[in-house]
Amino acid sequence: xxxxxxxxxxxxxxxxxxxxxxxxxxxxxxxxxxxxxxxxxxxxxxxxxxxxxxxxxxxxxxxxxxxxxxxxxxxxxxxxxxxxxxxxxxxxxxxxxxxxxxxxxxxxxxxxxxxxxxxxxxxxxxxxxxxxxxxxxxxxxxxxxxxxxxxxxxxxxxxxxxxxxxxxxxxxxxxxxxxxxxxxxxxxxxxxxxxxxxxxxxxxxxxxxxxxxxxxxxxxxxxxxxxxxxxxxxxxxxxxxxxxxxxxxxxxxxxxxxxxxxxxxxxxxxxxxxxxxxxxxxxxx
Numbered sequence: 534x535x536x537x538x539x540x541x542x543x544x545x546x547x548x549x550x551x552x553x554x555x556x557x558x559x560x561x562x563x564x565x566x567x568x569x570x571x572x573x574x575x576x577x578x579x580x581x582x583x584x585x586x587x588x589x590x591x592x593x594x595x596x597x598x599x600x601x602x603x604x605x606x607x608x609x610x611x612x613x614x615x616x617x618x619x620x621x622x623x624x625x626x627x628x629x630x631x632x633x634x635x636x637x638x639x640x641x642x643x644x645x646x647x648x649x650x651x652x653x654x655x656x657x658x659x660x661x662x663x664x665x666x667x668x669x670x671x672x673x674x675x676x677x678x679x680x681x682x683x684x685x686x687x688x689x690x691x692x693x694x695x696x697x698x699x700x701x702x703x704x705x706x707x708x709x710x711x712x713x714x715x716x717x718x719x720x721x722x723x724x725x726x727x728x729x730x731x732x733x734x735x736x737x738x739x740x741x742x743x744x745x746x747x748x749x750x751x752x753x754x755x756x757x758x759x760x761x762x763x764x765x766x767x768x769x770x771x772x773x774x775x776x777x778x779x780x781x782x783x784x785x786x787x788x789x790x791x792x793x794x795x796x797x798x799x800x801x802x803x804x805x806x807x808x809x810x811x812x813x814x815x816x817x818x
Contacts, residue, residue: 564680568664571648572639575668576616580643582812585613591713596722598745599712599730605749606709606776606783612811613716614708614782616641623802625653634802642711644670645701645734665697670735672697674761687761691737696759698739702732703754703771707784707807750776750785760792768793780809 587607592600619638624631636651649665662680666673672695673688687693702718705711712718712730721729723742731740744753751773758769770793773785784807791798 564662564677568648568650571664571666571668572650575639575641575646575648578644578646579616579641579810582613582615582643585710585715585812587611587613587710587713591715595714595720596728598726598749599720599728599743601749602743602745602751603709603713608781611710611781612813613710613713614642614809615812617708617807617809619707619807620805621651621802622805623800625651626797626799627655634800636802640701640704640708642705642708642716645698645711645717645732647697647701647704665700667694667697667701670694670698670737672737692759692764692766693761694737695739696761698732698734698737699741699756699758699769702730702739702741703756706751706773707804708809709782709784748776750783755793772798779807780811782809 587603588609589604592603595603617640619640621634621636621638623634623636625634626632633654634651636649638647638649640647646668647666648668649663651663651665653661653663655661659678661676661678661684663676664674671689672693674685674693674697675683675687676685678684688697705718710716714720717732717734719731721731723729726746727742727744729740729742731738739756741754741756743751744755746752753773754771756769757766759765760767769790771788771790773788775785775787776783777786778784784804786804787802788804789798789801
């Protein structure tokens with residue numbers, strides 16, 4: 534090849550590389566803006582719930598294990614949680630391999646919603662960014678390699694919305710005033726160690742069975758949940774442990790979730806920190 538032709542080819546390849554880099558940066562920037570918009574909308578839409586505080590009357594008519602739980606983890610006069618933010622360290626299982634994960638989740642209790650922003654180190658220098666969310670009664674999940682290349686997308690759909698509302702309801706152990714009947718949760722007895730909770734959010738309904746231990750803590754949740762990978766509904770389980778007090782609330786600091794048909798969980802992690810913004814209080818605690 535002649536030297537001039539070689540230089541032209543090199544210039545073309547360099548130009549294509551720069552163009553590709555520009556497209557990748559544009560996609561990443563657009564994705565970041567979308568995530569920030571979702572979080573901003575979640576925070577802005579959170580109802581202040583002025584003056585709402587827990588009293589024993591809030592749990593006068595719930596099943597016995599639910600009443601014992603509420604009176605264990607909430608102090609009388611505890612302001613309702615209206616929104617907040619939590620940080621997790623954990624692992625996500627892909628096949629037989631576990632991969633490190635860090636996540637930040639923003640949540641709102643009225644209306645119910647969350648945005649979970651996680652980074653999974655699938656391979657060195659190849660992180661996958663996962664956004665799992667429930668907002669405006671719609672659930673969706675999106676995963677991108679290096680925040681740029683789409684590798685998975687699910688929802689919004691009725692099935693995804695129901696599955697994500699299930700997740701919200703199960704995770705309410707981290708903001709337990711959200712489990713009170715005054716927050717739209719209805720309870721039915723199962724036995725002395727479990728009770729069924731149902732939450733309706735306009736056109737979406739989630740039902741979860743909560744399991745309690747002798748210390749009156751929630752240790753597990755079970756339900757049928759939409760499995761986006763194969764489009765089926767399957768038995769799903771979450772477990773919680775290591776309760777500690779944070780911001781006046783007694784909450785678990787370790788958790789794991791699994792499909793009951795599998796031998797191992799697909800996610801397990803620790804609560805690194807959590808902030809609660811409470812009723813009639815505009816400052817994070």
